[in-house]
Amino acid sequence: MFKMYVFKGGTYRHDEIIEKIEDLGGIVMQKTPMQTEIDITFALQAPDLDNLKELAKKLKGDILEIPFGDMEIAIVSPSLSRHHLPHPVCDISEFLRRYGATTNIVGLARGYGKTIFQIKDIEKKMIEEHDAAIFSYGLFSDCIVLKEKETKEISTSYIICGGPSKMPFDNYIGNIGRKGGRMRSAAEIATLEELKEMLLEKIEKTRESIEKDPPPYAPVYIKRALEEQLGIKGTLGDNPVVLHLNGLRIKLPYNIYYNKICDVKIGNVTLGDLSRINKSYMNDTILVRLLSESELGGE
Amino acid sequence: MNIMLDSNPTKTDKNTIEKIIGYAPTPDMPIIIERKTTKDVTIKNTYDITTTKGILRIETYNNEYYQFFKNNIEKFEGLNIQWTDKNTVNFGTFPVNSDVTRKQFDYESYDVLFGLSGFDKSQGVIIFVKKGYIGNNGLEKGVFGKVVKGKHLLFEMESSDKIIKIEKRQVRSEIFDYKIVTSGNELVQENDHIITKVVVDLDENCPYTCEHFLFLTANGIFEITESLNTYCKNASLKGVTLPNEQTKLRSKGSLSVRISGKEEGCVYIYFNDSIEDKTHTVFGNVIKGLELLQQLKPKQKTKISSSIMRINTLGLTQLQAEKLVKKSGIEHIRVGNASDDAIIIRQDPELTLDAIKKNSIATEGVDPKNVFKVQLYEDVAPNTVRYFKIITGLKTRALGRLSVIFAHEEVDMILFTGDTKLGGDLIPENHPTNIVKAGDIGVTNMASRQKGTVGVRFNDNDEYGPTGEDFSHTNIVAHIENIGALSSIKDNDTIYLLLDG
Amino acid sequence: MEVEVRGATPEENKQQKKLCEDMFKDLGLGKKLKKILIICDIGMPAFYVACKFKKDVQPIYLKDIARIREQATFKRLQITEERYYDQVISILGEKFGNENIIQDERNIIKVKGSTTSVENIKIYDFTEEVRERIIDALWHILPEGFKVRQFKHFPDGFIVMATDIPPIQEFADQIESMKQEFGGEEDV
Numbered sequence: 012m013f014k015m016y017v018f019k020g021g022t023y024r025h026d027e028i029i030e031k032i033e034d035l036g037g038i039v040m041q042k043t044p045m046q047t048e049i050d051i052t053f054a055l056q057a058p059d060l061d062n063l064k065e066l067a068k069k070l071k072g073d074i075l076e077i078p079f080g081d082m083e084i085a086i087v088s089p090s091l092s093r094h095h096l097p098h099p100v101c102d103i104s105e106f107l108r109r110y111g112a113t114t115n116i117v118g119l120a121r122g123y124g125k126t127i128f129q130i131k132d133i134e135k136k137m138i139e140e141h142d143a144a145i146f147s148y149g150l151f152s153d154c155i156v157l158k159e160k161e162t163k164e165i166s167t168s169y170i171i172c173g174g175p176s177k178m179p180f181d182n183y184i185g186n187i188g189r190k191g192g193r194m195r196s197a198a199e200i201a202t203l204e205e206l207k208e209m210l211l212e213k214i215e216k217t218r219e220s221i222e223k224d225p226p227p228y229a230p231v232y233i234k235r236a237l238e239e240q241l242g243i244k245g246t247l248g249d250n251p252v253v254l255h256l257n258g259l260r261i262k263l264p265y266n267i268y269y270n271k272i273c274d275v276k277i278g279n280v281t282l283g284d285l286s287r288i289n290k291s292y293m294n295d296t297i298l299v300r301l302l303s304e305s306e307l308g309g310e
Numbered sequence: 311m312n313i314m315l316d317s318n319p320t321k322t323d324k325n326t327i328e329k330i331i332g333y334a335p336t337p338d339m340p341i342i343i344e345r346k347t348t349k350d351v352t353i354k355n356t357y358d359i360t361t362t363k364g365i366l367r368i369e370t371y372n373n374e375y376y377q378f379f380k381n382n383i384e385k386f387e388g389l390n391i392q393w394t395d396k397n398t399v400n401f402g403t404f405p406v407n408s409d410v411t412r413k414q415f416d417y418e419s420y421d422v423l424f425g426l427s428g429f430d431k432s433q434g435v436i437i438f439v440k441k442g443y444i445g446n447n448g449l450e451k452g453v454f455g456k457v458v459k460g461k462h463l464l465f466e467m468e469s470s471d472k473i474i475k476i477e478k479r480q481v482r483s484e485i486f487d488y489k490i491v492t493s494g495n496e497l498v499q500e501n502d503h504i505i506t507k508v509v510v511d512l513d514e515n516c517p518y519t520c521e522h523f524l525f526l527t528a529n530g531i532f533e534i535t536e537s538l539n540t541y542c543k544n545a546s547l548k549g550v551t552l553p554n555e556q557t558k559l560r561s562k563g564s565l566s567v568r569i570s571g572k573e574e575g576c577v578y579i580y581f582n583d584s585i586e587d588k589t590h591t592v593f594g595n596v597i598k599g600l601e602l603l604q605q606l607k608p609k610q611k612t613k614i615s616s617s618i619m620r621i622n623t624l625g626l627t628q629l630q631a632e633k634l635v636k637k638s639g640i641e642h643i644r645v646g647n648a649s650d651d652a653i654i655i656r657q658d659p660e661l662t663l664d665a666i667k668k669n670s671i672a673t674e675g676v677d678p679k680n681v682f683k684v685q686l687y688e689d690v691a692p693n694t695v696r697y698f699k700i701i702t703g704l705k706t707r708a709l710g711r712l713s714v715i716f717a718h719e720e721v722d723m724i725l726f727t728g729d730t731k732l733g734g735d736l737i738p739e740n741h742p743t744n745i746v747k748a749g750d751i752g753v754t755n756m757a758s759r760q761k762g763t764v765g766v767r768f769n770d771n772d773e774y775g776p777t778g779e780d781f782s783h784t785n786i787v788a789h790i791e792n793i794g795a796l797s798s799i800k801d802n803d804t805i806y807l808l809l810d811g
Numbered sequence: 812m813e814v815e816v817r818g819a820t821p822e823e824n825k826q827q828k829k830l831c832e833d834m835f836k837d838l839g840l841g842k843k844l845k846k847i848l849i850i851c852d853i854g855m856p857a858f859y860v861a862c863k864f865k866k867d868v869q870p871i872y873l874k875d876i877a878r879i880r881e882q883a884t885f886k887r888l889q890i891t892e893e894r895y896y897d898q899v900i901s902i903l904g905e906k907f908g909n910e911n912i913i914q915d916e917r918n919i920i921k922v923k924g925s926t927t928s929v930e931n932i933k934i935y936d937f938t939e940e941v942r943e944r945i946i947d948a949l950w951h952i953l954p955e956g957f958k959v960r961q962f963k964h965f966p967d968g969f970i971v972m973a974t975d976i977p978p979i980q981e982f983a984d985q986i987e988s989m990k991q992e993f994g995g996e997e998d999v
Binding site: 089090092094095125126127149152153188190191192 | 957
């Protein structure tokens, strides 16, 4: 299975790293040159990672794993007001982005209060489009318990963050309640690390279950084919094709691009044969959900 | 005893490697013996449940409910759907011996468990959970498995569906041990598979790349430069540029050549499926002996062959060419100087695969006196020799050529075309000290603007080099013996070079 | 500044206290407030916040910032604090008429035709600004979606109460008990 990594090193002889990745059957996702340094994000299947790491060491660089590099995570805030933004929601988002995640902040319309709290159906659908969701609730355990009952309905993996250090349910990280300032003390960073570890555990489980019945082509491979055939690589602005664990989100208008995306060639078939392509509930983007081997009628 | 030799069943009464294959392997060029140890491997108690809508594969946990499941499989085959709801699909019914309870439990999506219909012990059901929920099913939390494949089928089930068959998944896995043999007196056992060589199949859609490979393996040997889990690689022809003839999935056993970048020209053999890449041309695959390649380390070699024999007649005489072409069974046509001892300077088609497809080849000969033997100074001017081989074509062919850009009967030297760009890499080496001899071929190095130019003098000279430059701006790369024979050469002529020895 | 939080579990009280302290300090109110009491009644739900200012948050009078000399027909004021020039001129102008206020030099102001004393004219009341900043802080502290149902002013502080639900008698009782505890006088 493809995993995401980033090479951090100098621009001198970085082409050797790129050649090695291509030889090993990996895919170079992005190159970010900064004067004399360069970051190369790539996807690779495990067997010869050590050899690549040795080469990186020889060139005085480093290869780090970015475990969330092929995921989109929703950070759900009870509202978009001063009570909840920017701290801690933006702190969580920024922290996870360092590990490669693409994050979206979803602000609920009626996520505050105790008696009036609700998650609308369309908000639920939006959150379920992501690979994981982090809910940032407040300080009081009575409120969080009530809110958790409704949050349970979400079918995607989720973690609830709140003030009290312990709560009577799983998927909970404490000591991230309402914050007055940026989370930068050692204890706060440790809490964020704990959040990242819990998320990693959940995602590993999801990855394992996908691995048992995988789609015939990995999302990373489909992304490369899309970018080559639709000519959308290298556009200014944000990354138009975002990876999910078993699909992709394409940030292009549905009405204009739907047919072109269906016709993209993958091997001997088209993308339309291998996936379900729908309009997303978020902005005007296109969701591609790759069908597993058993769904395609395979063994 | 019965053994296998390179995938061919063989009977033998000998017992050592050397006696069986006729020669002794060495540490440089080893062989391997493959021994089978078959094991019946059950995959984690996985079952395939065939239903009218398709197959559900479940992985089971080791608990008392699984034991009940395992011991009563025949009872569950043929069960109909009792009911489906938002969260579950229920097949039944059958009698159950456990205690009834009204306790609620937390079930996860795709759990497989036992429950009761209407809290009645005679109405047991198998429940597949579509979506996690908290509820009671009449029994203690009897989860014994999880659906891993076919999850989508649960959402398609209707009241008319039923379980047809339940089978345990069993995979007979063959595990092999590989023994590397580096000496001739290794003993052989019954049913051993001795693998001594690699046999490949070439794709006729890639004539240039196949020619490159055939040149590399002209002596029947493949040497390993780098060996990883994903591939092994040979870098002897690094630096040769080839066109991109075919981008294809690099499946296990594929042969490919890198066509761009620093490592262009290297040949790769893949041990795992790898996705295709525009920087590699896939031109064939290994049909025998991949296991041998996987065991080799850098600097070790192996015998390698393909069904196609390289047809390269450049530098041979017409007569030698005729004998060579005859072996391939295709038609041979002599053009130009057709006498037996004329030296071949061109063949049409140039590439072996094209000639085989066309089923004929024409060889153009010239008078041997237009072909000159050269001696390359590989030891003292390796960098310049590398350059010289590339610009003359001697890197990949037995016959090289140089184009004359300047020759005049009153001037003591001849100048040939070089490559200014590649010449930029020519660091000064082996430059003449006191005198330049007649017949010494020199190349202008990076110190001068005319870098890359090739030249040769008819007479000794103690002031300037063979290209008219200072001694320090000249690298001496080779020597032509019969320099006098070049005196009739004019501007725009081509001379042909054969390596001496 | 002393902050006390009651009503929820000890851990939650502690976290709410930290949040409030951060809020007030960020808004520069740390030195102006003497004591803050917050009661979080989660069950209801209702929030009560009581604030008491420090005694030295007093308004600034003209006698504090000017040397006043009585002349025959006018009063001569020498202003000692530069930042209040504008306020002095505008407040005196409102009171006595703009034509009677003459600014001879930058810090010398003549007030014509006034018979009343000017020493106790209030030039600047910091309490107003403090109140504004406190409102800002309260907005942060009180949970979103809670509506303020009661706001009682006192000369040296206030009590505010916000809730998710319609008002009931219990709220008034709680406010009364907080008033007793803080020793506040009657509403202003």
